[in-house]
Amino acid sequence: MLRRKALRQILFVSGSLAAIGSSATAWTYTQLNKTPDWPLLLRHQDLLADLTELILPATDTLGAKAAGVPAYVAHMVQKGLDVKSQNNFINGLTEVSEYCRSNFGKPFRQTTHDQRIQTLTHFEYKARSFNNLTTKARNLLIGKPFFLTLRDLTIIGYCTSEPGATQGLAYDYVPGAHMACLPYVKGQKSWSTQ
Amino acid sequence: MTPPIPYLNIKSTPKNTYDAIVVGSGISGGWAAKELCEKGLKVLLLERGRPVEHNIDYKTAMKHPWEFENRLQLTAKDTTENPVQSKCYAYTEATRDFFVNDRENPYEQIKDFNWIRGYQVGGRSLTWGRQCYRLSDLDFEANAKEGIATDWPIRYKDIAPWYSYVEKFVGISGNADGLAHLPDGEFLPPMEMNCLEKEMQIRIRQAYRDRTMVIGRTANLSQAHGGRGPCQYRNLCARGCPYGGYFSSNSATIPAAIATGNLTIRPFSAVSEVLYDEQKQRATGVRIIDTQTKESTEYFARIIFLNASTINTAMILLNSVSNRFPNGLGNGSDQVGRNLMDHHHSVGAGGTFDGLTDQYYKGRRPNVVYFPRFRNVNTDSQKDYVRGFGYQGDGERSGWQDMMISEKGWGESMKEKITTPGPWTFWMGAWGETLPYEDNRVTLSPDKKDPIGLPLVQVNFEFKENEKQMRKDMKQSAIELLNTCGFNTINGFDYHSPGGSCVHEMGTARMGNDPKTSVLNAYNQLHEVPNVFVTDGSAMTSSGCVNPSLTYMALTARACDFAVSEAKKINI
Numbered sequence: 001m002l003r004r005k006a007l008r009q010i011l012f013v014s015g016s017l018a019a020i021g022s023s024a025t026a027w028t029y030t031q032l033n034k035t036p037d038w039p040l041l042l043r044h045q046d047l048l049a050d051l052t053e054l055i056l057p058a059t060d061t062l063g064a065k066a067a068g069v070p071a072y073v074a075h076m077v078q079k080g081l082d083v084k085s086q087n088n089f090i091n092g093l094t095e096v097s098e099y100c101r102s103n104f105g106k107p108f109r110q111t112t113h114d115q116r117i118q119t120l121t122h123f124e125y126k127a128r129s130f131n132n133l134t135t136k137a138r139n140l141l142i143g144k145p146f147f148l149t150l151r152d153l154t155i156i157g158y159c160t161s162e163p164g165a166t167q168g169l170a171y172d173y174v175p176g177a178h179m180a181c182l183p184y185v186k187g188q189k190s191w192s193t194q
Numbered sequence: 195m196t197p198p199i200p201y202l203n204i205k206s207t208p209k210n211t212y213d214a215i216v217v218g219s220g221i222s223g224g225w226a227a228k229e230l231c232e233k234g235l236k237v238l239l240l241e242r243g244r245p246v247e248h249n250i251d252y253k254t255a256m257k258h259p260w261e262f263e264n265r266l267q268l269t270a271k272d273t274t275e276n277p278v279q280s281k282c283y284a285y286t287e288a289t290r291d292f293f294v295n296d297r298e299n300p301y302e303q304i305k306d307f308n309w310i311r312g313y314q315v316g317g318r319s320l321t322w323g324r325q326c327y328r329l330s331d332l333d334f335e336a337n338a339k340e341g342i343a344t345d346w347p348i349r350y351k352d353i354a355p356w357y358s359y360v361e362k363f364v365g366i367s368g369n370a371d372g373l374a375h376l377p378d379g380e381f382l383p384p385m386e387m388n389c390l391e392k393e394m395q396i397r398i399r400q401a402y403r404d405r406t407m408v409i410g411r412t413a414n415l416s417q418a419h420g421g422r423g424p425c426q427y428r429n430l431c432a433r434g435c436p437y438g439g440y441f442s443s444n445s446a447t448i449p450a451a452i453a454t455g456n457l458t459i460r461p462f463s464a465v466s467e468v469l470y471d472e473q474k475q476r477a478t479g480v481r482i483i484d485t486q487t488k489e490s491t492e493y494f495a496r497i498i499f500l501n502a503s504t505i506n507t508a509m510i511l512l513n514s515v516s517n518r519f520p521n522g523l524g525n526g527s528d529q530v531g532r533n534l535m536d537h538h539h540s541v542g543a544g545g546t547f548d549g550l551t552d553q554y555y556k557g558r559r560p561n562v563v564y565f566p567r568f569r570n571v572n573t574d575s576q577k578d579y580v581r582g583f584g585y586q587g588d589g590e591r592s593g594w595q596d597m598m599i600s601e602k603g604w605g606e607s608m609k610e611k612i613t614t615p616g617p618w619t620f621w622m623g624a625w626g627e628t629l630p631y632e633d634n635r636v637t638l639s640p641d642k643k644d645p646i647g648l649p650l651v652q653v654n655f656e657f658k659e660n661e662k663q664m665r666k667d668m669k670q671s672a673i674e675l676l677n678t679c680g681f682n683t684i685n686g687f688d689y690h691s692p693g694g695s696c697v698h699e700m701g702t703a704r705m706g707n708d709p710k711t712s713v714l715n716a717y718n719q720l721h722e723v724p725n726v727f728v729t730d731g732s733a734m735t736s737s738g739c740v741n742p743s744l745t746y747m748a749l750t751a752r753a754c755d756f757a758v759s760e761a762k763k764i765n766i
Binding site for chain 1: 602614
């Protein structure tokens with residue numbers, strides 16, 4: 001039964017790959033499986049930090065940078081991802097740089113807020129345009145897209161950081177009791193742990 | 195304390211001789227050690243893993259999320275080095291030291307089978323799900339009524355007092371619901387349902403005559419009990435609880451056994467076989483392999499309890515070969531290793547509830563709500579399958595973990611959304627009975643060994659037609675229930691998890707009346723070797739649909755009482 005399901009999935013995915021067309025060449029796959037360029041990730045650390053702040057900016061509570069999120073994202077890219085997703089991520093950072101140079105004629109660091117929004121919107125669109133693949137099949141075949149890795153790890157990193165969990169959200173270390181029904185007070189943050 | 199038993203240790207008292215040996219320190223082995231020690235026996239408790247001392251060895255118990263390197267996310271290393279263990283819901287960065295390493299603990303999967311293990315003192319009682327329900331005669335009579343497998347040699351009345359006995363010590367929070375097929379126990383005060391769950395309970399009562407939803411019965415202490423607890427509602431149980439808020443061998447039975455002065459624990463001791471004396475027609479002891487030195491040692495005792503967990507107990511019996519028992523100790527029936535069962539689960543539905551947005555909660559209840567079995571009970575009769583299932587579920591408001599998936603986008607507005615309580619959602623999953631099949635079995639590799647020299651275990655298991663038919667209903671009925679309760683955006687699911695995923699393995703040395711078709715008698719005694727008892731999941735003649743650990747505990751206490759009375763009568 002499981003075997004049949006797996007076969008069905010391969011069938012389904014093969015069809016979809018054809019639909020992606022020229023963007024997924026044999027060369028792409030070689031590139032996806034190469035050893036990730038870790039020094040490049042390090043060189044992009046300021047860009048990575050700015051991107052996380054764009055995803056979770058400082059508001060009345062701290063933003064991603066102040067919560068130490070960039071270091072967590074870099075750590076988890078190295079520890080938590082398969083090699084394809086790792087390459088997608090590092091390539092993604094390079095592509096963001098290139099996008100800014102070719103569209104705005106300057107590095108990301110010098111772009112305006114609106115230009116940054118335009119940039120990230122572009123990469124979000126790119127990441128979500130594989131709708132004909134199931135998430136699992138996509139991750140298996142071509143890895144998780146750059147934007148989604150960035151977004152997910154930024155959120156996780158923020159919500160599990162001390163500032164994020166205790167100020168951005170409500171942290172109840174040792175509740176001591178269970179109060180099953182309490183009125184919700186408007187403006188109350190949600191619990192940071194389940 | 196009861197007077198010492200006569201005629202123990204009569205032949206000699208070399209240092210390797212005890213009154214009783216208990217193999218395995220998990221949830222049933224802990225009970226065997228406690229009961230036998232409290233009855234005055236000198237007990238050797240053998241555990242193949244490392245020592246874990248209550249509280250002292252719960253290294254992650256008080257850590258904040260930000261104190262974990264990976265913030266409790268699994269890494270590529272987890273999933274590649276521990277492909278089986280990391281599939282267990284309880285395996286996290288905080289608990290992985292309580293799971294075996296897959297590379298060091300190989301086994302052969304003839305078909306996909308997730309064998310989740312915890313080799314340490316306390317075994318899987320550290321990481322268990324803690325739900326505790328009694329079987330009833332609906333379960334004990336089912337095999338006989340339907341002509342399936344073999345009849346249980348006991349009925350509810352035989353075990354009911356022993357359920358009470360263990361429940362009083364364990365401490366189980368629950369509500370007396372008065373259901374004949376889900377008998378009430380000796381409960382500590384029940385935990386409370388939240389607003390959504392209470393609303394659902396009312397709507398279910400209005401809509402159905404045959405269905406109900408009750409608060410889960412859990413081995414978490416809703417009030418202090420026996421010097422332990424109470425529960426602090428942190429919901430971090432599987433890390434080990436420094437408050438002693440839930441029952442484990444480490445927090446409860448082993449300390450009680452130690453307090454008698456009669457217990458010796460030997461960790462790093464993997465039992466390779468039970469030794470058998472053909473003249474006396476009794477087991478004389480066990481042989482162990484020290485997992486650190488790889489040295490083999492023999493220990494002797496008059497009473498032996500096997501509580502190594504279902505698959506390993508079968509391994510030990512099958513590997514205990516003698517002239518008298520060429521196919522394994524007590525295996526004249528050829529049933530040892532057969533009839534392996536696991537509950538089938540990971541099927542059900544989830545939905546979103548509009549309303550109650552002015553309600554929230556505080557504290558993390560380590561417990562579910564429970565929908566007792568309603569199929570093939572009373573007047574309900576299914577044409578496609580026998581037996582039934584129960585649902586476990588819980589209602590909560592979406593937190594950031596859910597909102598990061600349900601909400602797209604990024605920036606200020608997304609930050610606001612994911613840090614604010616989202617809509618109420620309810621998740622419900624079914625736990626279904628699996629029938630005993632002779633060809634779902636554990637065997638030993640004829641040639642391959644594991645790293646410490648034990649024969650490699652082979653598991654050949656699949657769910658069959660009855661389970662497959664039941665699953666359709668498990669999903670469909672969950673969708674229907676949520677519809678009836680007024681949910682929106684209801685999604686059914688069926689993840690088709692392979693056997694073992696529920697971590698409810700049982701059945702490999704079943705109880706029965708007839709030595710030709712069963713391994714154990716009504717007191718969990720090997721039909722063919724009266725001084726060997728098996729009281730872990732192996733003993734189960736059928737699986738029922740409720741979480742089984744409470745039954746193992748009750749069977750163990752009952753068997754210990756019997757074993758000691760037989761020893762006093764010099765019958766064993």
